[in-house]
Amino acid sequence: MDREPDDRGLVAAHLSGDPDAFGALFARHRDRLWAVALRTTGDPEEAADALQDALVAAFRRMESYRGEAAVTTWLHRIVVNACLDRMRRRKVRLADPLPDDLDERAGRGSPASASVLDPADVASDHERRDLVMAALATLSPEQRAALVLVDMEGYSVEETAAMLDCAPGTVKSRCARGRARLAPLLAGLAPGNPDAAPRVPPLDAGGNPDGEEVTR
Amino acid sequence: MTPEEQEAVRRALAATPPAGPMPPEVVARLEATIADLAAARSADEAPPEPDSAGTVSALEERRRRRWPRVLVAAASVAVLAYGVGAVLQDAGPQAETAATDSAGGAEADEGRAESSGDAATEGGAAPGDPEPEAQGAPGLLAGGPVVDLREATLRRDVARHVELGRTAVTRDGLSTLDSSKRYARRDGTCVLPDLRGGDEASAARLDGRRATLVVREAQGGTRVAEVYWCGDGRTLLAETELPARR
Numbered sequence: 001m002d003r004e005p006d007d008r009g010l011v012a013a014h015l016s017g018d019p020d021a022f023g024a025l026f027a028r029h030r031d032r033l034w035a036v037a038l039r040t041t042g043d044p045e046e047a048a049d050a051l052q053d054a055l056v057a058a059f060r061r062m063e064s065y066r067g068e069a070a071v072t073t074w075l076h077r078i079v080v081n082a083c084l085d086r087m088r089r090r091k092v093r094l095a096d097p098l099p100d101d102l103d104e105r106a107g108r109g110s111p112a113s114a115s116v117l118d119p120a121d122v123a124s125d126h127e128r129r130d131l132v133m134a135a136l137a138t139l140s141p142e143q144r145a146a147l148v149l150v151d152m153e154g155y156s157v158e159e160t161a162a163m164l165d166c167a168p169g170t171v172k173s174r175c176a177r178g179r180a181r182l183a184p185l186l187a188g189l190a191p192g193n194p195d196a197a198p199r200v201p202p203l204d205a206g207g208n209p210d211g212e213e214v215t216r
Numbered sequence: 217m218t219p220e221e222q223e224a225v226r227r228a229l230a231a232t233p234p235a236g237p238m239p240p241e242v243v244a245r246l247e248a249t250i251a252d253l254a255a256a257r258s259a260d261e262a263p264p265e266p267d268s269a270g271t272v273s274a275l276e277e278r279r280r281r282r283w284p285r286v287l288v289a290a291a292s293v294a295v296l297a298y299g300v301g302a303v304l305q306d307a308g309p310q311a312e313t314a315a316t317d318s319a320g321g322a323e324a325d326e327g328r329a330e331s332s333g334d335a336a337t338e339g340g341a342a343p344g345d346p347e348p349e350a351q352g353a354p355g356l357l358a359g360g361p362v363v364d365l366r367e368a369t370l371r372r373d374v375a376r377h378v379e380l381g382r383t384a385v386t387r388d389g390l391s392t393l394d395s396s397k398r399y400a401r402r403d404g405t406c407v408l409p410d411l412r413g414g415d416e417a418s419a420a421r422l423d424g425r426r427a428t429l430v431v432r433e434a435q436g437g438t439r440v441a442e443v444y445w446c447g448d449g450r451t452l453l454a455e456t457e458l459p460a461r462r
Contacts, residue, residue, distance in 0.1 A: 019257075019258065023250045026246065031238055033238075034235065034237070034238035035234065044239070048245065051246060052246060052249055055249055056253065059250065059257075128232065151229035151230055152229050152232055176217070176222065179217065180222075183221050183225050186229070
């Protein structure tokens with residue numbers, strides 16, 4: 001019985017001219033790549049566009065894969081870069097600034113305040129997902145990508161550093177700063193307290209007031 | 217922020233419901249892109265033969281003969297631009313605002329088509345890919361018709377196509393350009409040839425081969441129609457001329 005080639009085998013097959021190898025590699029990882037793209041961009045159409053950009057890049061430059069990291073890490077890196085590229089361009093295009101009272105509004109949802117949602121308001125997974133996406137939209141693209149990969153997709157700091165092409169310390173820093181910003185917005189969403197969530201105002205992913213702190 | 221608070225956020229993010237599988241329409245779109253890339257690569261490995269039936273040589277020769285006419289046309293455009301500029305100056309601030317808005321639109325399109333960042337570094341646009349001229353350039357309709365052309369009857373095929381007005385596409389289609397200057401079409405993607413204002417482009421097939429038909433702006437009573445290879449948007453596969461219609 002034929003064994004399915006592993007990822008590196010598919011890369012080799014693609015480079016040797018197999019017209020089906022890249023499609024097989026994509027099919028194998030597409031749902032995870034979709035999750036990363038969707039959560040990083042926060043928009044299905046933008047995610048699809050970014051994935052298309054990434055696929056074109058990966059297909060054409062497969063020979064630049066040197067085998068130092070896992071193929072899936074390399075693919076994630078290209079997808080995340082395509083997402084960040086699109087988010088940065090969108091940020092430039094967006095004319096609407098973030099609301100001035102962002103912190104004030106976020107504070108309204110903090111555990112210290114009485115302004116929490118009625119449990120019925122966050123009954124569905126869909127709504128919880130929307131709350132998280134709206135909160136993530138308040139972060140810089142880089143912080144957001146780090147948190148999506150580490151906290152939501154479960155990659156290690158080292159794997160994420162390889163995907164984002166930065167030092168592990170930078171990933172830790174981005175995660176810590178991102179979590180600090182999300183804390184008041186997501187208070188109450190932690191497991192064990194699924195219903196007591198603050199209302200996060202819907203935001204464009206256009207801005208981020210935080211500077212980038214690089215730790216190596 | 218305390219470690220406990222960090223952990224609480226981390227748990228909240230980890231507990232977010234999964235994004236779910238890729239939607240079927242996105243799968244279909246991306247599979248079509250991959251199929252197109254694979255087809256283009258196969259075609260790359262067997263690029264158009266330069267001298268099959270002397271076609272490309274003949275085209276180059278005709279292009280050289282056309283140069284004097286292009287220079288005359290360019291001079292006409294310069295004179296026209298000077299005239300428009302003078303009119304705008306006379307029209308005052310309102311016209312200036314309109315001109316600025318128009319330039320802004322062009323910048324936005326260029327920004328979209330621009331290939332920047334690591335994704336492109338990893339292998340986005342191939343060096344030397346044509347840069348679409350956003351200002352005044354027509355677009356292509358992503359879901360629009362794909363014109364069937366045959367080299368043997370090219371003039372008649374293009375004339376019929378122009379007669380039907382199918383090249384009158386909107387510049388909104390430029391939004392379908394991705395960072396590699398490819399435009400989406402119902403049968404995949406192609407590299408967009410260079411376009412100038414007044415040119416009209418359509419997705420096409422020449423003897424079954426995916427291509428882009430560009431009908432150039434009328435000059436001297438004629439319109440030149442060029443068919444470019446889909447794979448690079450530069451290789452001229454066929455060319456003909458039509459009388460310009462009023």
